[in-house]
Amino acid sequence: MARKNLPPSARQRRLGTELRRLREQADLSVTKAAALLGFSQPQVSSIETGRFAVSADRVRAMARSYTCTDEALIEALAEMTGGRTRGWWEEYRDMLPPDALDLAELEHHATAMRTASVIHLPGLLQTRAHAHAVISDVVPSLAPPEVEHRVSYRIKRQAVLYGESPTPLTAIIHEAALRMGFGGPAVARAQLETLLDMSEREHITILVIPFGAGTFPSSGQGIHYMTDTVPNLGTVQLDTDHGSAFLDTQPQLVKYRTVLDRMEGGSLKSAESRDLIRRVAADL
Structure with missing residues (x-):
């Protein structure tokens, strides 16, 4: 019905x-x-x-x-017309907060994405085991079925990175996120190997901000910027402990484009970033 x-x-x-x-x-x-x-x-x-x-x-x-x-x-x-897109995320309507469904729909329609993370790796690049370790430790604690729903939702979001026309993604990751070791050495090593594999894809760019790079803007929050066919129709999603915040006014979009530009400017280039990820994985 x-x-x-x-x-x-x-x-x-x-x-x-x-x-x-x-x-x-x-x-x-x-x-x-x-x-x-x-x-x-x-x-x-x-x-x-x-x-x-x-x-x-x-x-x-x-x-x-x-x-x-x-x-x-x-x-x-x-x-943008035609009502709500009836995508795969609708099966989670009674299981997850509404902003989770909104995020999946916005990613589905995005023409490009930029994301930045300091402590947690971007959800679009997480392995199932890594996602399970992170989601299992949220506050308040979730029942096992709820954990599984959120993990499966996070993995299904990654479909935008595959297929005949994958969405381009630039991910800016601080070295701290590489070294957190969520899930233990084996899970962390597999996660870093996945990052390396993903970084070799033509439409995915992974840039690492190394320790010692100094200060950078918005160091305390994750940023996810989804571009539409017209730049002014982009949307910024900020991850917070109480859920997602969506921003779309022109001053906000300009601000976060500038923030991401500055974060990219403080990052290692793609090849150097891969070398650093390999070193971190070898230390585990």
Whole structure:
């Protein structure tokens, strides 16, 4: 039986937010926009909060009525229509927090990704054993079935890195994350070997910030930046102890692009990063 009254996903909310921004840039109130479009005021409000599905043609009509002339942006917004994507993550709806499903959907639609980690390795590059060791130690503790659900979800997210058109990924990892040894020497060694294997793939770049590199921005949190077909439609996900935070305003996107650029600037090049990973693995 189909589910009813699902809350809007982050992607649906983002579409509504972008349409609201276009309306405001055109200096139109909700009342004026509704009259211009032939909608009711509640319809416009529901579209802008992501609670009302809207067709691609209607999005195009709205954007042009708001005097938007950026065709690339209009088409990118049109591609975001159609309601919630019915992807593999829907099977976890009653098992995981909503932001986990939002993250998987955003990754599914991303055209490129950049991620940065200091203590934990990026989830998209974790082995099952490493993920199990990390997730088993969260607070509050999870029951064994919950641990297995979260581990399987994390591994399935990695599908975006495989297939005929894998999503390009740049991962910036601090040396501290390489040396944490989660799960014990055997698990840690296998995880580092997986990093090396993944770094040899053409669409994956792994850069390591070595000890001694000095200070760098946002050293206390993980950053995951997902690029859309139009750069201004990107989304930043920050990992926190209380869940994911999604950021998408232009100042926020500019800030985190700058942060990631600076972190890359303080990292070793790809070949040097692989050499360091091999040395850490040999020490285990």
